[in-house]
Amino acid sequence: MEYQPGVCNIGPAQRRRRLLLGVVSLLAAVAFVVAVVAVDLPRWTLALAVFPLYGAAMGYFQYRERFCVGFAGIGVFDVGGGTERVDDPAALAADRRRAVRLNLKSLAVGGLVALAIYGVAVVAV
Incomplete structure (x- = not known):
């Protein structure tokens, strides 16, 4: 596995950690x-279930897309050979754009599922 700016910044071991988080x-x-x-x-x-649901979505998306939002934020990657710095400003910018998209996608999924749970609870009462 190889680091690809804005595409892939974690390898198998890090992916498993993100799946566990989810x-x-x-x-x-x-x-x-x-x-x-x-x-x-x-x-x-x-x-308030939006918070753990956001975490669940974030863990799943990071696992599936081989991309860690936190690593992008601090400018590192780990595709299996240990944590390394991202020194190229263009690569760092691509990683951070991807991180914003993953955050928004996870928040949207968490929010929609929380809204659905709330809707079911209101109708069921």
């Missing part, structure tokens, strides 16, 4: 929703 975040979202319903908290609190 799975743990998804489990946290499920636990949160179950807790809100079980304790009978106000339904609007279900909107």
